[in-house]
Amino acid sequence: MKYYINVLRLDNFEVDFRNGFSTLAIAERKLKLSTQLSEGDMVISYVSSRVSSFASIRSIVNPSLIPSAKILEYDVPIHGYIETRPELVLKESEWVRVKDIIQDLSFIKHKKYWMNKFLNSLFEINKKDFHIIRKLMVKSQKN
Numbered sequence: 001m002k003y004y005i006n007v008l009r010l011d012n013f014e015v016d017f018r019n020g021f022s023t024l025a026i027a028e029r030k031l032k033l034s035t036q037l038s039e040g041d042m043v044i045s046y047v048s049s050r051v052s053s054f055a056s057i058r059s060i061v062n063p064s065l066i067p068s069a070k071i072l073e074y075d076v077p078i079h080g081y082i083e084t085r086p087e088l089v090l091k092e093s094e095w096v097r098v099k100d101i102i103q104d105l106s107f108i109k110h111k112k113y114w115m116n117k118f119l120n121s122l123f124e125i126n127k128k129d130f131h132i133i134r135k136l137m138v139k140s141q142k143n
Contacts, residue, residue: 003130010049015073021086028079037063053095058084
């Protein structure tokens with residue numbers, strides 16, 4: 001099992017929310033990385049757009065890329081999508097701000113310039129970092 005962070009703007013996160021987090025849109029520039037995704041891999045949604053927070057976790061159900069035959073609602077060109085299932089979805093008031101946990105995350109090498117890491121739309125993280133983020137998200141969730 002591998003762990004990823006998917007960086008998306010707030011309006012694109014809202015598209016995913018409306019679609020029940022059943023798909024993960026793949027932009028053309030991320031096609032190569034998408035071929036490494038496997039069933040059961042976990043993907044954390046990181047909302048940028050001056051929000052800078054972790055908002056949801058989903059698992060990969062079917063890693064096969066499904067070409068996008070229609071124009072989706074995203075504000076970037078989408079080449080296709082893969083099927084996912086929501087595992088944890090926080091209300092906006094529960095989102096975990098990255099600034100609060102920067103020091104605990106090993107994938108952010110240069111803490112002062114932490115934003116640079118989130119310029120990539122989809123990237124792999126290690127298991128330990130995934131569990132740090134997930135634990136804080138679960139703790140933040142108000143049932």
